[in-house]
C-alpha cells in the first residue's frame with residue numbers, strides 16, 4: 001500500500017509540473033500524448049484504490065454536481081475596488097496626495113520619490129482563492145466586496161489555478177487574489193461555436209469569463225478556456241512580506257501565473273511612462289486590459305495609507321478610454337460602395353468610444369441586421385477597437401419602447417435610383433446602375449488610394465465635387481485634368497492644383513500589380529494582383545482565360561471567373577484604351593525566384609537586419625505572400641524581438657516559427 005501511495009504521489013507531482021509548464025509558462029516539455037499517458041496511469045490507480053483519491057489530485061479538476069444556487073463566502077479581508085485616474089495629471093495628483101499623507105516633502109527633495117509597481121489591469125472577473133496548508137479549499141467571486149459567491153468547483157477546472165501550491169513548507173492559510181480572463185482567441189472561438197449552435201453570443205471576453213465562472217454546472221465551466229492571473233494576496237498566516245514585488249515573486253513560486261509585464265517604477269513619472277507605453281501597445285496582447293494598476297510597493301507604507309470606504313489609498317487604476325459604449329440609433333442609412341454593394345450604416349447619437357467621438361457604425365448587411373434584430377430607435381452596445389470602423393455589437397432589448405422601426409433594404413439605389421439586386425445565396429445587395437455616381441466616386445477613391453495608384457493630395461471631397469460636376473467619369477479622366485478646370489472649384493488654389501496635377505503625373509509611372517489592384521476587379525485584392533503581375537504582362541492578362549488563370553496555384557475558380565469576365569467587358573476595353581492614351585508607364589515587378597511560391601508569412605516583432613517592408617519585399621520577390629494575422633493557413637511566422645500576440649498564437653497553432661537567422665537562410 002505504501003508503495004502504491006508513493007507511486008500515485010509521484011504521478012501527481014509529475015502531472016502538476018507539466019500542468020505548470022503548459023498552462024502557466026506556456027512552455028510544455030512533453031508531448032500531449034505523453035501527458036495523456038501519465039493522466040491515464042493516475043486514473044487507473046485511483047480507480048483501483050478509491051480511498052487514495054484526494055481533492056487536490058489532478059484528476060479532480062472536474063467534479064461535483066450542478067448546484068441549485070451558489071453558496072456564500074465572506075471575505076476575511078474585503079475585496080476592494082480601485083479609484084480611477086483618466087489622465088497623467090490625475091496620476092501626479094495621486095502621487096502628491098500620498099506624499100502629503102506620508103509627510104514626504106514634495107518639491108524640495110527630489111530623491112524622496114515613492115516606489116510604485118505598475119501592472120496591467122486585466123479585464124475579467126475578480127476572484128479569491130483560499131489555500132490551507134497548500135491545498136485549495138475555497139474559491140469565490142468578489143460579489144459586493146464583502147461577501148462573494150462560492151464557485152470552488154468551477155475554479156478548479158481552470159488549469160492555471162494550482163490545486164496544490166508549490167512553495168514549501170506550505171503556509172497554514174493564504175488567500176490569493178486575481179482575475180479570471182478569457183484570451184481573445186479563445187473568446188472568438190467560443191462565440192464562433194455558439195453562433196453555429198444558435199446560442200446567444202457574448203459581447204466581450206469579460207462577459208464570457210464572468211458567465212463561464214458563474215455557472216451552476218462545473219462541467220460547463222470546464223469546457224471554457226479560462227486563465228487566471230494573480231496579482232495579490234488577502235489574508236495570510238505564517239509569512240510576512242515587506243514589498244508588493246516580493247508578494248508577486250512568492251505567487252509565482254507558488255505556481256500562479258503572474259503577468260511578466262509588470263514594472264517596478266522609481267517614481268510616478270516612470271509609472272506614467274508605463275501607462276503611455278501600454279496604451280499604445282495593448283492591442284498586441286492576446287488578452288484584454290482596460291488600464292494599468294499602480295500600487296505603492298512598500299507594504300508598510302500601504303498600511304499607513306490605509307483605505308477610504310471602498311478603495312485603498314495606496315493604489316489607483318489608470319483607465320484607458322472605454323472601447324464599448326451604449327448609444328441610440330437615430331437612423332439607418334445605406335452606403336453604396338465601388339462595386340455597387342449596399343452597406344447599411346447606423347447613424348447614432350454621438351458618443352465617445354476609445355477616446356474618439358463616433359456617430360456612425362457599420363451594420364455590415366441585411367442578414368446581420370436581422371440576426372441582431374437592430375431597429376431604428378434601439379439602444380445599442382457599440383465597439384470601436386483600434387482603427388477598426390465602429391460596429392454594433394448588440395441591442396439592449398430592455399430599453400425598447402415598442403416604437404422602434406425595423407430596417408428594410410431599399411429596392412432602389414439611394415443615389416442613382418437604379419434597381420437593387422441581391423443574387424441568390426449572397427448576403428450583399430447591389431445597385432445595378434452602371435453610371436451610379438456613388439460607385440464612380442468610390443472607384444476613383446480606390447484608384448487614388450495609397451496601396452493602389454497612391455495619388456497624394458486628392459481628398460474625398462475633391463472627387464465628390466469633380467464627379468458631381470461631370471468633370472470626371474472614371475479614373476482615367478484624372479490623367480486629362482487641366483489646371484483651369486480645377487481652379488473653377490472653391491477652395492482650390494494655384495498651389496494645391498499644381499500639387500494635385502504633379503501627384504497625378506507621378507502616378508503615371510507605376511507597377512503592374514498596383515494597376516491591377518487599382519482597377520478594383522472583384523475578388524482580386526492586393527495579393528492576387530501581385531500574383532497576376534508576376535505571371536503575366538498586361539497584354540497577356542487581358543487575353544487569359546479562366547482555365548489559364550486557374551493553373552496558377554493561388555487562383556481558384558471564383559477569382560479566375562471574375563478576372564475573365566472583367567477583361568471581356570466592353571467597358572474595360574474602353575477604359576484600358578483610355579489609360580493607354582493617358583501615357584501610363586507600367587513596369588513589372590521581377591520575381592527573383594519562385595521558391596516561396598504559395599507560402600504564407602506573418603512578420604512579428606522587430607528584425608535587426610531589415611525593416612518590415614524590406615523583409616516583405618524579399619518574401620514577395622521569391623513568390624511568397626505576407627499577411628497581417630496568424631491563422632492555420634500561415635506557413636511561417638518570422639519572429640523578431642518584442643513579438644507579441646502573433647507569436648503566442650503561432651505557438652498555439654503549432655506553426656513554424658523562424659528567427660531572423662533562420663529567415664535569412666530560408667530566403668537565401
Ligand code: IVH
Pocket residue numbers: 079080081082119120121122123125126127178179231232293312315317
Ligand atoms: S489590485 C485593493 N491589480 O480591477 C485593490 N486589481 O477595481 C485590489 N484588476 O475587479 C486590486 N487587474 O480584479 C489589482 N493587476 C491588478 C488588476 C486588478 C485587474 C481588477 C480587480 C478588480 C478591479 C479593481
